[in-house]
Amino acid sequence: MARALVVSDEVDHALWSDIGRVGDVDLLLSAGDLPFDYLEFLVDALEVPAVMVPGNHDRDLGGYSLSAGLTMRSGFPERWPGPRGWFNADTRVVEAAGLRIAGLGGSIRYNEGPNQWTQQQAARRARRLVRRARGPVDVLLAHSPPRGVGDGDDDPHQGFDCLHDVVRRLRPRWLLHGHVHPYGERCKDHILGTTIVRNVVGSHIIDLVPAEHSAEIT
Numbered sequence: 001m002a003r004a005l006v007v008s009d010e011v012d013h014a015l016w017s018d019i020g021r022v023g024d025v026d027l028l029l030s031a032g033d034l035p036f037d038y039l040e041f042l043v044d045a046l047e048v049p050a051v052m053v054p055g056n057h058d059r060d061l062g063g064y065s066l067s068a069g070l071t072m073r074s075g076f077p078e079r080w081p082g083p084r085g086w087f088n089a090d091t092r093v094v095e096a097a098g099l100r101i102a103g104l105g106g107s108i109r110y111n112e113g114p115n116q117w118t119q120q121q122a123a124r125r126a127r128r129l130v131r132r133a134r135g136p137v138d139v140l141l142a143h144s145p146p147r148g149v150g151d152g153d154d155d156p157h158q159g160f161d162c163l164h165d166v167v168r169r170l171r172p173r174w175l176l177h178g179h180v181h182p183y184g185e186r187c188k189d190h191i192l193g194t195t196i197v198r199n200v201v202g203s204h205i206i207d208l209v210p211a212e213h214s215a216e217i218t
Helices: 015-019 036-046 120-132 162-170 211-218
Strands: 002-008 027-030 050-052 064-067 070-073 093-096 099-104 139-142 174-177 190-192 195-199 202-206
Touching: 002 036, 002 174, 015 036, 027 036, 036 050, 050 099, 093 120, 099 120, 099 162, 120 162, 139 162, 174 202
Parallel strands: 002 027, 027 050, 099 139, 139 174, 174 195
Antiparallel strands: 002 202, 064 070, 093 099, 190 195
């Protein structure tokens, strides 16, 4: 089991003033749309692995890779523009704190900002993620929810259709997302198949138990 601090969309100012209230955690997860200096503060203070996906208000972080310890883009060394100490899991699978974490960032396209996708574009990105996963995962970290499962009624906050298929194929125990602001109300969890879908806007402490199918992965 990994104890995770999961954040998204809204800065928890109580963490700025008293990070000790978090206690011991094994993992940091961010579902996007948070200031990078806030994310860097969290990883510096807690000194644990940190995995993120970008939100629709984040800058474009696509196209970067690690090679021999260098950040590369288009075959040339280039400074990573994301938050220091964090790994971008968008369309990738990351192993951290004993968990396989698949990521799919961004939101439905509603203007010309970065990290926004039509349903068709999101479906192509989802297929890329499933190919790279090569088997089940423990956590699906997304900025947006699945369509019809905790999403909003307005156009900018519609969920992605493709996440239903990703859940069916990758069988995560958890799907953690942001993007839909609860404005102080408590969000109920949703169940999609055997996957728990949770809105993690703000900050949440979650005990992430590896899915039973982890033993299937070789």
